[in-house]
Amino acid sequence: MLWGELAVAARAGIDGANLGLHGNNKSDAEINRALDMKLGRIVVDSLDELERVAKIASGRGETAKVMLRLTPGVHAHTHEFIATAHEDQKFGLSMAGDTTESAGLSAAEEAVAAATSYSNVELLGLHCHIGSQIFEPDGFALAAEKLLGFLAAMQAKYSIVLPELDLGGGYGIAYTPVDTPRPPAEIAQAMAAVVRSKCAELGIASPRISIEPGRAIVGTSTFTLYEVGTLKTVRVDAPVDAGGNQNVTFPRRYVSVDGGMSDNARPVLYDADYSAILASRTSDAAAQLSRVVGKHCESGDIVVRDVYLPEDVAAGDLLAVPGTGAYCWALSSNYNYLARPGVVAVRNGSARLIVRGETEEDLLNRDMGVANV
Ligand SMILES: Cc1ncc(COP(=O)(O)O)c(C=O)c1O
Known part of the structure; x- marks a missing residue:
């Protein structure tokens, strides 16, 4: 969690011991706030940050509880994972050898050596996060094996115990x-078996x-509820369709809704797929290939790329x-100055507004040019 997320946790009365930065x-400021809130762990991401955490903790006369985020060279996404020796990404300390100025040591090992040398840093253990939307356990298992191997080597070499992974x-x-x-x-169960063995x-x-x-x-x-607005149908000429048929022509209906990339940026950020159903009534009408799109000034503003909806929508x-x-x-x-919608919690037939929708005042009151006009 970052600054504002810490603020939410503090306001909600969450015990800092259960949180990690x-x-x-x-x-x-974030490191100081983590120490103020007595966070259970600061997950350190770089050598530079480790030095700053040690310095800040020392200035406060405190000990910082730290884990080291390592990049084990395993990247996973959905059904696939790839394992590489080297890392080229902004997160974490690379476990690949000789990636730093200090010949022979990986950044990960340099961090372990440095962390154990600081009197006001308590090194709790190691951390990794290999990706998102992963379905198969293989990538997790490989990362666990790599981290455990490294953990054992560091414990032996630096005569330390790293109690957490x-x-x-x-x-x-x-x-x-x-x-x-x-x-x-x-x-x-699969992960536990890998760790045990x-x-x-x-x-x-x-x-x-x-x-x-x-x-x-x-x-x-x-789920997000959208209201349907403008509809139109276009003719698509495609060299091949989803069924493998060549040189096909088919209709596609564009169903515009009252939100879009401002409330769900994932399709436009990384082609995320969603589905949609008609929620306000039932319909026996035939299904029609549709594309649900938002109302923003971007043609990539797609909510659901391909979905069959009743043709009477x-x-x-x-x-x-x-x-x-x-x-x-x-x-x-707030792209295009759209007000963000509220969030409603529903349980056992009763509903409660937990985040109110934004108003025009919310949209305008930080703009010094118009706020007080
Ligand atoms: C360090 C870390 N841990 C956990 C998560 C949660 O990932 P997910 O929502 O895919 O489970 C993230 C997400 O970005 C992350 O950066």
């Missing part, structure tokens, strides 16, 4: 019917294992897009 570019998040959810995530218990092979006691699921906890809790109908509980509201913006 993340980020590749933590400010001194955090294997990050990334557990996939179903956004569309083709997504088939495994039950959490199945993944957990690797620790036995290395002859070390198992560290305390933690994970950081994000979307797997909240993603499917929420009309302005005023409501569409529900499921799986929007993660990385949607949190990524939302």
Whole structure:
């Protein structure tokens, strides 16, 4: 979590011991706030940051509890993962050898050596996060094996005990019917078996294992309700269609809704797929290939790329897009000065507004040119 997320946790009365500070570019203010809130761990992302955390903790006469975020050279996305020796990304300390100025040492090992030398840093253990929307346990297993091997080597070489290992998040959810995530218990059992056998092979006691699921906890809790506005149908000439037929022509209906990339940036950011259903009534009308689009000034402003909706869908109908509980509201913006929608919690037939929708005043009151006119 970063600055504002810490503020939410503090205001909600969450015990800091249960929280961790993340980020590749933590400010001194964020590090100080983490120490003020007595956070359970600061997950250090770089050598530079480790030095700053030690300095800030020393200036306060305190000890900072630290984990080191390592990049094990395993990248996973959905059904695939790739393993590489070297890392070229902004997050984490590379485990690949000789990646720093100090010949022979990886950045990860340099950080372990430095952390153990600082009297006001308590090195709790190691952390990694290999990607998101992952369905198969293989990538997690390989990362766990690599980190455990490194943990054992560091314990032996520096005569230390690293009691914790955090294997990050990334557990996939179903956004569309083709997504088939495994039950959490199945993944957990596979991971536990890997950790157990690797620790036995290395002859070390198992560290305390933690994970950081994000979307797997909240993603499917929420759906977005949109109101249908303008409709139009275009003729598409395609060299080949989804069924493999060549030189085809087919109609595609564009269904415009009252939101879009400002409330769900994921399709435009990384081609994320969603589905949509007619939510305000039932319909026996034939299904028609449709593309649900937002109302922003971008032709890439797509909510659902391809979905079959009843052909009688009309302005005023409501569409529900499921799986929007993660990385949607949190990524939302006021692009085109659209007011962000509210969030309603529903349980056992009763509904409660938990985030109110923005008003025109909310939109204008930070703009010094018009706020007080
Ligand atoms: C360090 C870290 N842990 C956990 C997560 C959660 O990932 P997910 O929502 O894919 O489970 C993220 C997401 O970006 C992350 O950066």
